[in-house]
Amino acid sequence: MKVHYTINGEKKIFEIKPGEVLLDVLRRNGYSEVKGNCYMGTCGACTVLIDGVPHTSCTILAAKVDNKSITTIKGVGTLQHPHPLQKAFVEKGAVQCGFCTPGAILSAYALLKENPNPTDEEIKKALDGNVCRCTGYVQQVEAVKFSIKLLKEEK
Secondary structure (H helix, E strand, O other): OEEEEEEOOEEEEEEOOOOOEHHHHHHHOOOOOOOOOOOOOOOOOOEEEEOOEEEEOOOOEHHHHOOEEEEOHHHOOOOOOOOHHHHHHHHOOOOOOOOOHHHHHHHHHHHHHHOOOOOHHHHHHHHOOOOOOOOOOHHHHHHHHHHHHHHHHHO
16 A cells, blocks of 8 residues: 655655554654654654644554655754754753654644743643653753743744
8 A cells, every 4th residue: 555645845655564553664764763662652752743743653553644744853953954942952951862852852843833932831741742761851841941942032
């Protein structure tokens, strides 16, 4: 079966197997920035944005995402041109091993698109589905708050 995705702004067509989850399709096709871990939707490492909304790609069937827009962390910013959220996560020490970082940043990115001035509680709720075993959560909340300042300075 063929699926049609727009991934990070590029139109793609992939062959998928029945019952295959989006995470496996993305990884097989070179999107190594999407991390697989629990395959139960509880860790958030595989989070991508589907039409702007965070989803765990390990729990969604690849066929359900046909004709949708998918954003991975590479669609947010690059090493050469990082997004203010990415800069803030580094600046505030919200990264260590980096395994959870893409999912956390994508969750925060979606929040800031909807609400550019979230409260601490709203930030915590947005990050709630992303498990971090190294850095912890205080630094991630601080990074999101700092990114708001950076985003305002960019304008």
